[in-house]
Amino acid sequence: MLIRVYYEDTDCGGIVYHSSYFNFCERARSEMFFQKGLSPVLPNGHFVAKKIEADYILSAKLGDELEVLTELLEIRAASFVLLQTIFKGNQKIFELKITLAYITFEGRPQKIVSDVKELIESLFCS
Amino acid sequence: MLIRVYYEDTDCGGIVYHSSYFNFCERARSEMFFQKGLSPVLPNGHFVAKKIEADYILSAKLGDELEVLTELLEIRAASFVLLQTIFKGNQKIFELKITLAYITFEGRPQKIVSDVKELIESLFCS
Amino acid sequence: MLIRVYYEDTDCGGIVYHSSYFNFCERARSEMFFQKGLSPVLPNGHFVAKKIEADYILSAKLGDELEVLTELLEIRAASFVLLQTIFKGNQKIFELKITLAYITFEGRPQKIVSDVKELIESLFCS
């Protein structure tokens, strides 16, 4: 997943605004569904961020081309954990460990049933 | 409606990003509902932007305190027109004329019935 | 210029937030510089929005693939006018007429000198 940095992603400090990296990582997650003709909104529920750990290593600026790599770390009963790394060229500039919970459309946590588990594994392990 | 400019509203040009002014104006519109204990999501529908004309007069920057003034220009059969002006101190810096259409939750235009008309008039004319 | 709609571009009305379309158009403008190895920040100045006229024709939603087409309408002494149209498939969903002023890094309007004029023409007319 390649991401170009545009004006909207930067702030008056001259570099990418700190929360924009979370948007870039979310694009990469959703795009994995879209690329297979699927939606991150599943028939019986969807995913929300539950826990985030992020490290800012180097900054990015207007016009930079970034690459987001996504790796599945763990699937639990009702959530899963991804490691997402953003590179500028071959330099790692940002790293995110994010726990995503599977919830109903009413917002309640729900068990990751086997077909959802298989979907997550097929999207994020290949 | 007072708006403070934060980092997220600026870009690497050092000033407020051009589309952030539309967000500021939207906050002012929604806040008029919230201040009366209401929601901009009405029981039978809500409002979407249909047409925009905007003039950028002066720029704003991090930390500026802006004021948004909102005036009702016209109510039509299925839409209404607002004039929203942003001031920094007593200098006008941005002006927006926005046409908002009243639509159903399925996205179809619908007639502005009399109680919705009265609501719009009471919110935006006082 | 192809744009995918992600969660960040939508709002709780279920469709793309009205100001996100301006971001999409800005990406298309900047990308034309980046594609030629250039930056929209020129050696002696850059561009800011001066005037906007926009029509919302149809809405877009999560996962949609949009295309932004950009056409140069006019170059004036210190500004130029673009027509940017967003399509979903072969349906026009949004149209923007935007006047961009050429300003110094101190924020003052400046004349579009001949090499800047040629650059604008080469980027937006091909």
Next chain:
Amino acid sequence: MLIRVYYEDTDCGGIVYHSSYFNFCERARSEMFFQKGLSPVLPNGHFVAKKIEADYILSAKLGDELEVLTELLEIRAASFVLLQTIFKGNQKIFELKITLAYITFEGRPQKIVSDVKELIESLFCS
């Protein structure tokens, strides 16, 4: 620091977009400078996010009024750590531990000298 949730903060999942909480916390940090007539851009440098740990406890939605509380946890040689907690009424809905590095305008880490240390303590400890 009170924050109202507007359309721009939500996504098509119907709740506040996950990265908007970081914007809310940044507003609270900057506002502490602005309230004292200061800017988060100091004469010799400014602050950037270095590390983030965040927990999403409950979701927020359009129109909610949130409160951000900010507490200084630690000042190190070139960075400091804040705990920022977001409440909806008396329910904690989000918690952020953020490490902010003090950098030069060229982007290099720099020592937090004594007057900057005193400023941080005076802003975030009262």
